[in-house]
Amino acid sequence: MMRALKVIVIFSVLALSGCRSHSSHGKEQAGEKTFPVPEWSKHAVWYQIFVERFRNGDPSNDPTVADMQGGYPGTYPAGWSVTPWGHDWYSPEPWLSEMKQGGFYQKIQARRYGGDLKGVLDKISYLADLGITAVYFNPLNDSPSLHKYDARNYAHIDRNFGPDPAGDAALIATEIHDDPATWHRTSADSLFLKVVDELHKHGIKVILDYSWNHTGRDFWALNDVHAKGASSKYADWYNIISFDDPVTPADEFRYEGWGGGNIYMPVFRKDIIPPEDKVIPFEGNLHSASLRKHIFDVTRRWLDPDGNGDPSDGVDGFRLDVAAEVPMGFWREYREFVRSVNPEAYLVGEIWWLEWPDKLLDPVPFLGSQFDAIMNYRWFRIARGFFGQAEPILRPSEFVAWVNKLDEGISPGHRQAMMNVAGTHDSPRLLTSLFNKGLDKYRAKPSDDPDYKIYRPGKEVFREEKLFLIHQFTFPGAPHIWYGEEVGMWGADDPDCRKPMLWDDITFEVEKAHFYPAKERPADTVKPDAELRDFYKSLIKMRRENPVLATGSLEFLLADDQKMTLAYKRKLNGDEIIAAFNRSEKEQELSIPSGSKSRWEVIFPAGLIREIRMENKTIFLKTDPVSGIVLRKIK
Numbered sequence: 001m002m003r004a005l006k007v008i009v010i011f012s013v014l015a016l017s018g019c020r021s022h023s024s025h026g027k028e029q030a031g032e033k034t035f036p037v038p039e040w041s042k043h044a045v046w047y048q049i050f051v052e053r054f055r056n057g058d059p060s061n062d063p064t065v066a067d068m069q070g071g072y073p074g075t076y077p078a079g080w081s082v083t084p085w086g087h088d089w090y091s092p093e094p095w096l097s098e099m100k101q102g103g104f105y106q107k108i109q110a111r112r113y114g115g116d117l118k119g120v121l122d123k124i125s126y127l128a129d130l131g132i133t134a135v136y137f138n139p140l141n142d143s144p145s146l147h148k149y150d151a152r153n154y155a156h157i158d159r160n161f162g163p164d165p166a167g168d169a170a171l172i173a174t175e176i177h178d179d180p181a182t183w184h185r186t187s188a189d190s191l192f193l194k195v196v197d198e199l200h201k202h203g204i205k206v207i208l209d210y211s212w213n214h215t216g217r218d219f220w221a222l223n224d225v226h227a228k229g230a231s232s233k234y235a236d237w238y239n240i241i242s243f244d245d246p247v248t249p250a251d252e253f254r255y256e257g258w259g260g261g262n263i264y265m266p267v268f269r270k271d272i273i274p275p276e277d278k279v280i281p282f283e284g285n286l287h288s289a290s291l292r293k294h295i296f297d298v299t300r301r302w303l304d305p306d307g308n309g310d311p312s313d314g315v316d317g318f319r320l321d322v323a324a325e326v327p328m329g330f331w332r333e334y335r336e337f338v339r340s341v342n343p344e345a346y347l348v349g350e351i352w353w354l355e356w357p358d359k360l361l362d363p364v365p366f367l368g369s370q371f372d373a374i375m376n377y378r379w380f381r382i383a384r385g386f387f388g389q390a391e392p393i394l395r396p397s398e399f400v401a402w403v404n405k406l407d408e409g410i411s412p413g414h415r416q417a418m419m420n421v422a423g424t425h426d427s428p429r430l431l432t433s434l435f436n437k438g439l440d441k442y443r444a445k446p447s448d449d450p451d452y453k454i455y456r457p458g459k460e461v462f463r464e465e466k467l468f469l470i471h472q473f474t475f476p477g478a479p480h481i482w483y484g485e486e487v488g489m490w491g492a493d494d495p496d497c498r499k500p501m502l503w504d505d506i507t508f509e510v511e512k513a514h515f516y517p518a519k520e521r522p523a524d525t526v527k528p529d530a531e532l533r534d535f536y537k538s539l540i541k542m543r544r545e546n547p548v549l550a551t552g553s554l555e556f557l558l559a560d561d562q563k564m565t566l567a568y569k570r571k572l573n574g575d576e577i578i579a580a581f582n583r584s585e586k587e588q589e590l591s592i593p594s595g596s597k598s599r600w601e602v603i604f605p606a607g608l609i610r611e612i613r614m615e616n617k618t619i620f621l622k623t624d625p626v627s628g629i630v631l632r633k634i635k
Contacts, residue, residue, distance in 0.1 A: 055119025070218030071144030131540035150216030162188025211321035284327035317346030420477035445492035470628035488529030
């Protein structure tokens with residue numbers, strides 16, 4: 001989730017590194033307790049699932065208008081219904097046309113396709129066959145919205161993701177919400193734990209997405225404050241601007257919303273208020289001790305569901321939303337608590353913008369004592385800049401310089417545990433991002449740029465994507481796949497990146513409608529790309545079979561700006577792999593200093609025949625235009 005800021009856009013490639021003015025740059029503050037990075041996270045191949053758009057395994061639990069009350073966009077027409085999975089994305093449903101207020105993007109926040117946990121359970125074998133070793137779930141907490149960052153209850157899985165929505169809602173209503181001794185296990189909770197168990201049986205780790213910065217407007221504690229005013233024992237959880245006066249007919253209840261004014265996401269009160277003009281690391285804590293206890297109670301619930309001290313039946317960590325907007329003192333306390341429950345739990349923070357869209361935040365102050373890693377948008381921006389030749393366009397030597405710059409102050413273990421994202425719920429899909437060469441998050445959808453290309457890219461973009469992917473799977477940091485990237489899904493920035501997953505057993509309408517109804521676009525057949533999936537599968541297999549790609553050292557061997565060629569080596573305990581790239585539109589012969597007279601074999605692309613000539617410890621290798629090759633030293 002991205003914080004909304006008003007900034008003047010003056011882009012410089014130097015802005016990529018963000019800000020290093022914080023006093024703890026490169027060091028832990030005195031008295032900080034640091035924790036080792038879980039070894040498994042360095043070897044992870046991540047797959048991110050947005051459950052509502054992944055698979056509808058149980059139509060009987062599909063959302064109703066009653067389930068969505070309290071969430072954005074707030075009103076729903078009488079004719080509302082669940083949208084068919086294969087619906088043409090920009091084509092308005094009849095009920096959508098009945099909505100009188102708001103534009104297309106506001107209205108489609110009311111869309112639901114019925115994705116649920118039964119759909120995930122049914123496709124675990126698909127994930128295992130692909131080679132996935134870790135799943136990151138977007139928020140599953142009970143919530144009225146599509147995105148579910150506006151929780152109405154942290155302690156339970158969303159009612160519409162389980163088999164009995166009405167029964168779960170009734171059961172939750174009987175609880176004392178701040179007393180975990182009264183919490184029940186709903187049908188959705190039980191199904192989620194079954195999903196966790198099945199994923200674990202396949203060797204797949206699981207992390208959950210939570211926002212400890214804000215709740216939804218229908219969260220039980222906020223409702224109590226609304227009803228009881230200053231006398232509510234939760235009144236110090238939020239930044240309350242004014243309580244309701246029961247004497248007047250008006251409702252004077254006001255609170256601070258996320259991003260400055262989002263009423264659907266009331267923010268928690270902090271001891272220290274961060275600056276409004278930019279996101280920077282700041283000390284302090286969440287103000288309320290009872291709020292912190294509730295967060296820890298919810299966290300323990302999912303780390304150790306049966307409470308027996310053995311966390312093997314629980315989740316393996318958390319992705320933490322808008323982490324830079326939460327005080328660092330809380331994160332230190334949170335990390336110590338999480339590790340006390342599960343010493344191998346992984347915490348990854350959404351550390352993103354210093355100033356949108358051109359300045360990214362330095363993660364160094366957050367690593368070690370707070371998080372194991374961040375969602376590595378900094379790596380993505382420079383990788384896209386070279387391999388995709390998109391803004392900021394980089395030559396090979398500039399790419400190398402930026403890798404070295406961004407790695408400053410970050411230990412090898414933290415670099416290896418980074419979640420190297422190429423597309424997420426908050427950004428354009430990789431194909432579409434490479435198709436449109438502007439900044440990856442600036443004017444990245446048709447509402448911001450009428451000329452933004454929303455249709456299926458051509459072969460040249462798929463060629464760039466494959467080049468990018470070879471880099472992603474051979475570089476330090478755990479590769480991450482946003483659901484559907486492996487089958488060729490395309491889409492602009494949020495919400496267009498959240499289309500329903502492509503499955504072979506579902507017929508999709510030809511995608512021909514445009515965001516602007518009068519504007520023409522190519523008509524696209526929508527179906528899974530089996531060839532691209534096999535490409536991903538081969539990359540994952542290579543990564544898993546060669547641990548050097550996860551934890552080996554990194555050495556750049558070649559950066560030729562004239563030929564637009566690049567090569568680097570990964571090395572670990574005698575194992576050596578070289579990834580070589582030709583970003584030019586011409587066939588090139590690469591001269592790669594190898595450091596030895598060893599023999600080398602091509603391991604990717606599988607079956608590729610290339611003559612590898614060795615002279616004076618130098619590898620000579622001919623490469624096709626816009627291509628990448630991975631070599632392994634023969635022992």
